Amino acid sequence: MTQSFKRYIVAGLVCSLVAATGCKKDFLDTVPDNITTLDNVFTNRVMSEQWLARIYSRIPDPWNQPYTTQWTAMTDEADYTWLALSMNNGALTPDGSAGYWNAYYEAIRQSGIFLKNIDKNEEMLGLPNGAELVRQYKGEARFLRAYYYFQLMKIYGPVVLLGEEPGDVTTDYQIPRSSWDECSGYVVSEMEKAKADVPEVHVTGGGAPDLVQTGRITKGVISAVQSQVLLFSASPLYNGNTDMADFKNPDGKPLLNSTFDKEKWKKAADAAKAVIDLNKWSLYQENNDDPFLAGYYSSRNLFWNGWKQEAIWTRASSNYWSEWERHCAPRNTQGNAWNGIGVFQELVDAYRMADGKGIKDGSSAYTEEGFASGKPGFYADNTSKMYVGREPRFYAHITFNGATVPVVAKSGQTYVGYFFTGNSGKQGAPRDWPKTGYTARKNLHPNTNFNPSVSVGRPAMLIRLAEIYLNYAEALNEYQPGHGDVLLYLNKVRTRAGLPALEAGLSQDEMREHIRTERRIELSFENHRYFDVRRWKVADQPEHHQGGAFYGMNMDKGTALGDVAFHQRTVALTKSAWDRRNYFWPVPQADIDRNKQLVQFPGY
Structure with a gap:
């Protein structure tokens, strides 16, 4: 990263300030030189705050799927009809993996520049609360720098820590990777420093919570992210992993810990419990005399009615409408919907029955034989019985053949038909159909309209309380199986969703499977599954498989809703066989070529 990068960043800021002029190729040649210097950026309050906003802008948008945030389609959750992802087809190479690496390191550098220069801003310091404001901004930038390191670590494994100084063209960047433990220790420590400088809550001048500041960093946000970091560090991929002893620096230094440390699970449990004990958030729940409807509306409406009480950290802006909702909505919705985020049968089968039992656990309530009478508001007459009697979240998260239209429907349309000749089927659409016969329904508002x-x-929502409850239950089950809080907090998530509470007496292994299944369902499509199966080190196991054949219904068959020919488990997509190298992405080859101390993950 050179001085030209500095000029590039400043030019971007200048362009945002001079929209009337436009950002032309020769713009920097036509303005005074002092406008494009770092000194001017950090003596001007507005430009300094814009610099900080630019750092914030790198926070990933969880619903900007399928073209930006793509983790969902690199798992056993869903397929993006229009895209062939290199992680899925075995074509991920060091020459094609630069996007996240470069973007997050740019954000890390921008954070370092901000931290080094913001104290020069006399205009800001001259405000009545200037010193406090500068301290808060530095806390936010320090946290964001650590957060972007964590994002890199999740994707690439142990990374290069650049230190406090942002460096310049004279800096020696021949720096090896730090070990995972060193990286996670640094991230948690930096976040702890930042925590001292950010507020408990952002408030207005009158002392009320300031919703304009939604998404800004608070002490609670930092504690929640620390919980995530420590949960990763305690997990099998990073704790006692003897299978990756060949992942080491040129000097022989191991990068992943091969010695299991049970105390890491305690640290993760304590961190999650500390967030819970702040008592700032609560699970969103809707009341209804019908327990099924209470669970259904609590799960469905969480994303637009519940964020104020359950969300710990949010991203104020999101492309959910133009990307997620439009790509998920079936073709028979009002306007032009694209009907192509196809949910795999593997996830459909993970949802339990209303009695709380899994379909693979022998629930007598589940059958794939025959067709049912309709349930108003949920599915039409002649819907397959395989979709009847499922848990409330199934109907809030999945659109299946016969399901009611999830958003505003075209005139006369009451249900979704994914069979071959159906209103959202394969016939008559070059590509706007899901390969699996299901689409995602979660976070689709029923009033959404495209015309x-x-x-x-x-x-x-980037982090919500249900995730923290599951973090705590998982870590505590690994550290102290049988502790009453494991069942207590797991059941809080289950019962909110309309499932009966689990009873005491489960073994540690049984509880682990319940927790993992609950994460899979409760956090579906929220960009957790990709990382969960990796940190658990189970991506090669049949029940969590991330390679090979994935199933759906037979999209080439069916001329009516109740056509048996459509309702046959069929291979919808075959991914490349799982390979150990898929646990991490490769570092871009250009960086390997430049930095002779930087090792590639074995297999690339």
Whole structure:
């Protein structure tokens, strides 16, 4: 990263300030030189705050799927009809993996520049609360720098820590990777430093919570992210992993810990419990005399009604309408919907029956034989019985053949038909059909319309309390199986969703499977599954398989809703066989070539 990068960043800021002029190729040649210097950026309050906003902008948008945030389609959750992803087809190479690496390191450098220069801003320091404001901004930038390191670590494994100084063209960047433990220790420590400088909550001048500041860093946000970091560090991929002893620096230094440390699970449990004990958030729950409807509406409406009480960290802006909702909505919705985020049968089968039992656990309530009478608001007459009697979240998260239209429907349309000749089937559509016979329904607002355009505004939840409950239950089950809190907090998530509570007496292994299944369902499509199966080190196991054949219904068959020919488990997509190298992405080859101390993950 050179001085030209500095000029590039400043030019971007200048362009945002001079929209009337436009950002032309020769713009920097036509303005005074002092406008494009770092000194001017960090003596001007507005430009300094824009610099910080630019750092924030790198926070990933969880619902900007399928073209930006793509983790869902690199798992056993869903397929993006229009895209062939290199992780899935075995074509991921060091020459094609630069996107996340470069973007997050740019954000790390921008954070370092901000931290080094913001104290020069006399205009800001001259405000009545100037010193406090500068301290808060530095805390936010310090946290964000650590957060972007964590994002890199999740994708690439142990990374290069650049230190406090942002460096310049004279800096020696021949730096090896730090070990995972060194990276995670640094991230948690930096976040702890940042925590001292950010507020408990952002408030207005009158002391009320300031919703304009939604998404800004608080002490609670930092504690929640620390919980995530420590959960990763305690997990089998990073704790006691003897299978990756060949992943080491040129000097022989191991990068992943091959010695299991049970105390890491305690640290993860304590960190999650510390977030819970802040008592700032609660699970969103809706009341209804019908327990099924209470679970259904609590799960469905969480994303637009519940974020104020359950969301710990949000992203104020999200492309959920133009990307997620439009790509998930079936073709028979009002306007132009694209009907192509296809849910795999593997995830469909993970949802339990209403009695809380899994379909693979021998629930007598499950059958794939025959067709049912309709359930108003949920599915039509002649819907397959395989979709009847499922848990409430199934109907909130999955659109299946016969399901009611999830958003505003075209005139006369009441249900979704994914069979071959159906209103959202394969016939008559070159590509706007799901390969699996299902689409994602989660976070699709029922009032969403594509003609005329109607979007129900809401922030995107990055971390919510249900995740923290599951973090705590998982870590505590690994550290102290049988502790009452494991069942207590797992059941809080289950019962909110309309499932009966599990009873005491389960073994550690049984509880582990319940927790993992609950994460798979509760956090589906929220970009957890990709990382969960890797940190658990189970991506090669049949029940969690991430390679090979994935199933759905037979999209080439069916001329009516109740056609048996459509309702046959069929291979919808075959991914390349799982390979150990898929646990991490390769570092871009250009960086390997430049930095002779930087090792590639074995297998690339």
